[in-house]
Amino acid sequence: MCGIVGMVNGHPVARDLVTALGRLEYRGYDSAGVAVAGPGFEVHKVIGGTTELMGKVGNGFAGHAGIGHTRWATHGRAEVRNAHPHVWDGVAVVHNGIIENYHDLRGRMIANGETFESDTDSEVIPHLIAAARKAGAAPMDAVREACTELHGAYAIAVLFQDVPDRVVVARQGSPVMVARGRNVAAVASDPSALSALCDDYAALEDGDLAELSNHGVTIFGRDGQLAQRCWQKVEGAEEEAAAGLFGSFTRAEIAAQPVALRNTDAALAGRAIPQAIADAERLVVVACGSSMYAASTVRPWIEKLTGLPCDLEIASEYRTREAPLSRGTVGILVSQSGETADTMGVMEMLKARNVPIVAVVNVQHSQMARGADLLWPTMAGKEQGVAATKSFTCQMLALIRFGLALGLARGTVTSGTLVAVERELAGLAVVCARAEMLEGQFEAVAERLVREGEALFIGRGSAAALANEGALKLKELSYLRAEAYAAGELKHGPIAMIREGSPVIVCAGAGQHAGKSLANAEEVRARGGYVIALVDDASAAAFAPVADEMIVLPGAGLGTLFAQAVAMQLIAVHAAVVLRHPVDRPRNLAKSVTVE
Numbered sequence: 001m002c003g004i005v006g007m008v009n010g011h012p013v014a015r016d017l018v019t020a021l022g023r024l025e026y027r028g029y030d031s032a033g034v035a036v037a038g039p040g041f042e043v044h045k046v047i048g049g050t051t052e053l054m055g056k057v058g059n060g061f062a063g064h065a066g067i068g069h070t071r072w073a074t075h076g077r078a079e080v081r082n083a084h085p086h087v088w089d090g091v092a093v094v095h096n097g098i099i100e101n102y103h104d105l106r107g108r109m110i111a112n113g114e115t116f117e118s119d120t121d122s123e124v125i126p127h128l129i130a131a132a133r134k135a136g137a138a139p140m141d142a143v144r145e146a147c148t149e150l151h152g153a154y155a156i157a158v159l160f161q162d163v164p165d166r167v168v169v170a171r172q173g174s175p176v177m178v179a180r181g182r183n184v185a186a187v188a189s190d191p192s193a194l195s196a197l198c199d200d201y202a203a204l205e206d207g208d209l210a211e212l213s214n215h216g217v218t219i220f221g222r223d224g225q226l227a228q229r230c231w232q233k234v235e236g237a238e239e240e241a242a243a244g245l246f247g248s249f250t251r252a253e254i255a256a257q258p259v260a261l262r263n264t265d266a267a268l269a270g271r272a273i274p275q276a277i278a279d280a281e282r283l284v285v286v287a288c289g290s291s292m293y294a295a296s297t298v299r300p301w302i303e304k305l306t307g308l309p310c311d312l313e314i315a316s317e318y319r320t321r322e323a324p325l326s327r328g329t330v331g332i333l334v335s336q337s338g339e340t341a342d343t344m345g346v347m348e349m350l351k352a353r354n355v356p357i358v359a360v361v362n363v364q365h366s367q368m369a370r371g372a373d374l375l376w377p378t379m380a381g382k383e384q385g386v387a388a389t390k391s392f393t394c395q396m397l398a399l400i401r402f403g404l405a406l407g408l409a410r411g412t413v414t415s416g417t418l419v420a421v422e423r424e425l426a427g428l429a430v431v432c433a434r435a436e437m438l439e440g441q442f443e444a445v446a447e448r449l450v451r452e453g454e455a456l457f458i459g460r461g462s463a464a465a466l467a468n469e470g471a472l473k474l475k476e477l478s479y480l481r482a483e484a485y486a487a488g489e490l491k492h493g494p495i496a497m498i499r500e501g502s503p504v505i506v507c508a509g510a511g512q513h514a515g516k517s518l519a520n521a522e523e524v525r526a527r528g529g530y531v532i533a534l535v536d537d538a539s540a541a542a543f544a545p546v547a548d549e550m551i552v553l554p555g556a557g558l559g560t561l562f563a564q565a566v567a568m569q570l571i572a573v574h575a576a577v578v579l580r581h582p583v584d585r586p587r588n589l590a591k592s593v594t595v596e
């Protein structure tokens with residue numbers, strides 16, 4: 001979370017900085033700011049995003065070196081005084097990460113007579129660097145010295161008023177890339193931010209420092225010696241779903257699912273599994289948010305195809321639980337961004353215990369993708385909406401493909417099963433496209449949910465897991481209270497919530513124990529609940545007398561599941577539209593969560 005950029009250029013950098021920041025807004029959009037130097041030293045910060053910031057910097061900023069930040073608040077509210085860059089004594093800093101010992105540092109500095117403007121953890125950093133400068137350290141040495149006092153995670157870019165032709169960068173725990181182009185040296189949290197300006201980039205490693213100047217980029221390792229890092233080509237801006245026709249990127253990304261699924265399938269079909277992974281005796285899938293729900297939804301397929309037990313673990317919990325790992329465990333990390341801090345924490349933990357790691361990741365230049373023993377990519381393309389949509393369905397597909405490949409390597413997939421699964425996978429893109437065509441019906445459901453102010457999602461088997469994603473999507477986009485339960489659990493407590501008119505969305509289809517869910521729908525109805533059934537063709541006749549509203553979805557089996565996912569995405573988008581919420585940038589959220 002939080003995006004940082006920095007640049008040294010032969011001409012004024014402010015507008016380029018803000019343009020690059022715009023491509024990092026998925027990392028946070030509470031506030032944004034830039035500082036530029038040489039000539040002059042100017043700082044500007046705004047509440048909100050880069051559109052507001054661009055309006056402010058206009059053409060007025062002359063500096064040829066600069067840094068910028070787009071924020072997701074951790075310490076301190078979204079106010080201008082908490083926005084970055086933070087400046088002290090001619091040193092400006094932008095920071096991504098969390099400084100854990102900021103309280104002690106700040107106390108010491110206040111006792112020293114220094115003053116603070118913000119509530120952030122980050123503001124101690126320019127104070128430390130400025131103190132080192134005052135004591136005579138050169139810019140790079142001052143940053144190095146300051147870093148020895150910082151505990152926690154950081155990627156920082158530093159601008160100096162008195163040395164206005166350079167930017168110093170440091171990394172510990174938070175991702176950051178340095179990049180080079182014609183007459184420009186730059187830094188950014190994500191190289192795609194610099195695709196218009198730079199030709200190649202290198203990911204810094206923990207403990208690295210880098211200097212950007214008119215001479216280019218120089219990298220130093222933890223030992224202070226010049227370091228060689230792997231330079232890669234900055235890819236041109238990926239083709240992005242255009243929000244224009246659809247009203248939001250999120251809605252456009254829902255429409256892009258058929259293409260994303262096809263691309264993912266084409267990339268993974270026929271891929272082989274290395275022996276170290278084929279020898280697995282147990283699988284543990286670790287993820288956060290929607291990525292976890294994608295995995296839990298398709299777990300039955302993974303288990304059936306591989307014959308292996310597949311545990312599911314929420315990364316933030318798993319990394320602190322010290323769970324015993326049985327011999328032959330293979331870890332599967334699922335992440336759109338490939339940089340979620342908790343999932344990365346688990347990656348380190350599993351590596352330390354020599355567990356082979358498979359990464360199901362969408363951002364392929366990410367640290368998670370690069371550090372895995374096997375990268376099993378999703379090819380969803382860039383997802384700009386904060387809420388996961390096309391990345392979610394691509395993860396489901398990729399995980400089933402992984403189960404199939406692993407099952408083939410282990411000899412647990414018969415030729416009949418192979419043909420049947422391949423046929424189902426081949427049909428998913430069309431099913432999603434057909435589900436989208438039922439948008440009017442999803443819109444009507446959304447209006448009802450908004451009127452009632454709440455929703456309960458239930459299902460059985462894979463539909464129970466998917467119900468969690470339905471509730472999550474609705475919470476994220478509409479901020480309505482939404483819960484999900486395995487339908488069989490309803491009677492063990494949650495049914496007490498049902499009142500006259502409570503909307504209950506029941507997901508049911510062949511392979512989802514529809515008969516049993518029907519009985520649960522009856523129980524809801526008997527208590528005055530309003531049953532909205534998302535069913536397949538085969539279950540429609542049975543649900544017709546029970547459901548207050550029924551949407552018959554395309555597809556069967558696996559296809560139903562994907563159609564239900566699309567249905568839930570569209571219900572959530574429309575609820576947000578009715579409530580006039582920003583669909584792409586829901587309040588309080590960020591797409592990439594690089595703090596614990």
Ligand code: G6P
Nearest residue numbers: 288289290291335336337340388
């Ligand atoms: C954030 C996003 C979610 C996402 C979760 C996990 O909370 O807003 O959409 O599911 O992080 O992110 P990852 O990149 O690891 O899939």
